[in-house]
Amino acid sequence: MTRISGRIVTPGGVVPGHLDLDGELITAIVPDDGVGDDVIVPGFVDLHCHGGGGHTFTTGDLASAREAAAFHRRHGTTTMLAGLVSSPFELMRSATLGYRELVDEGVLAGIHFEGPYLSEVRCGAQNPAHLRDPSMTEIEELIKIGEGAVRMMTVAPELPGALDAITYLAEHGVLAAIGHTDATYDQTRAGVAAGATVATHLFNGMRPPHHREPGPVVGLLSSTIVCELIADNIHLHPGMLAFAAHSAGPDRAVLITDAMDATGMPDGQYELGGQEVVVAGRVARLAHNGSIAGSTLTMDVALHNAVAAGLPLVDAVAMASTTPARMLGLADRVGALAPGLRADVVVMSAELTLKQVLRAGTPA
Known part of the structure; x- marks a missing residue:
């Protein structure tokens, strides 16, 4: 399992916490206030x-x-x-x-x-x-x-x-x-x-x-x-x-x-x-x-x-x-961060500059 931490942008709002990935899929969003300033958005x-x-x-x-x-x-x-x-x-x-x-x-x-x-x-x-x-x-x-x-x-x-x-x-x-x-x-x-x-x-x-x-x-x-x-x-x-x-x-x-x-x-x-x-x-x-x-x-x-x-x-x-x-x-399948969707994930800094990209859980 892979865990990515930061401010997770979901369709319902921004959730500070951890995004859990298992292979190609998102498995969970775990709220947690102590995760830093990275901004995590869908591909x-x-x-x-x-x-x-x-x-x-x-x-x-x-x-x-x-x-x-x-x-x-x-x-x-x-x-x-x-x-x-x-x-x-x-x-x-x-x-x-x-x-x-x-x-x-x-x-x-x-x-x-x-x-x-x-x-x-x-x-x-x-x-x-x-x-x-x-x-x-x-x-x-x-x-x-x-x-x-x-x-x-x-x-x-x-x-x-x-x-x-x-x-x-x-x-x-x-x-x-x-x-x-x-x-x-x-x-x-x-x-x-x-x-x-x-x-x-x-x-x-x-x-x-x-x-x-x-x-x-x-x-x-x-x-x-x-x-x-x-x-x-x-x-x-x-x-x-x-x-x-x-x-x-x-x-x-x-x-x-x-x-x-x-x-x-x-x-x-x-x-x-x-x-x-x-x-x-x-x-x-x-x-x-x-x-x-x-x-x-x-x-x-x-x-x-x-x-x-x-x-x-x-x-x-x-x-x-x-x-x-x-x-x-x-x-x-794609377009949002939610359990069950493909693990297309973009990690950005607090200033919204690119840091990391995953497609189906694999680094781009």
């Missing part, structure tokens, strides 16, 4: 990540995907989706077939296709050469050959055929997300009504709010949808992060990284979806127009930033672990 669950440590998910390369997942695991992300960007269908297909192996092994929880069914007006760092209207033929084939590996797809709801695509995704167990969209408020709400349940990086890649046309941000934030938030203090000002998190609540907000391969790497030139990216001072931008191109964030830093922005620790942990685990249908 993070990242719904939106494109790579890290010099490795990427976006090319469909299995060796690169393994290394990217391992890099983020060392930063506390014990469950994650592999995020692709807008690509030709041939790449989407080959990545789905290849990543099934990693899903079967438990390296990945699935695939997130962020595109190509996105708005050209709000494409951000998505390659406009690959954008297109939703194709039911493509979507149906990806879901079929994925055999459960395709877990999320981002769609702009104003595009022709988008509402039918969203409904089809939802009916087949795939999280339909709204993002990279120039939709009106009404078009956004139509996407929610069609079955969308996630907002892809709220605010970013969206028509900004206006008091006479609220647009997608207000349409999503005021709905029942779960909102992704990039907590790198670059995509969102800390005040906006706190506003959105408080508005949605911890059951409807999730922290994501939107990390690219440059995460954890030196400044320099990188590539994303066939476009050159320049990273300087940890900010990634497209070389040709300066658009923000993903992040260099890890989930341990995202949690730190969320708490620094004023969010209660318990809420921030829910946003980093519990809520995204629920969205993936994995709440009975």
